[in-house]
Amino acid sequence: NLGLTQLGRIEAGQHGVLLNTDFIDNSAGVDTSDHEVNIKILLNAQVQAKKLTLPARNKLLAEMTAEVESLVLTDNYRQNQAISLMERMSVSRIGSKQHFIRTLESQGLLDRQIEYLPSDAEL
Structure with a gap:
């Protein structure tokens, strides 16, 4: 995600480049970190309770990698598959997306210019 600014991502998308938002492109790294943290919390509790030695914990962590x-x-x-399916259905649902954008704008929660979103006419 560091290779493109948000505006760059939008411009690339407008020229036919298929890409995800940066948070999807980073999701595997975040998911890996979440797994690692949760496993370490669980195993560290076992080490503190003297039910597992530190070398055994480290060996178990290495064995869990695959x-x-x-x-x-x-x-x-599966995330990317779900996104792809929703993208295929998005053209038929453009009216509901347009309505959602207008609703967010009317509530002061969205500014199309800041987010580089198209106008109603462009939609």
Whole structure:
């Protein structure tokens, strides 16, 4: 996500480049970190309770790498699959998206210019 600014992403998208938002492009890294933190919390509690030694904890962490990788990649694949399906249906739902944008604007929660969103006429 550091390769493009938000405006750059929008411009690329307007010229046919298929890409995700930066938070989706980073989701596998975040998911990996979440797994790692949660596993370490669980295992560290076992080390503190003297039910697991630190070397055994470290060995177990290393042994879990492939399984965590598989879980993360499966989640990431499914996220992208869901996004792709929604994208295919988006043209038929442009009116509801336009209404949502107008609603957010009327509530002062969105500024199209700041977000580089198209006008109603462009939509």
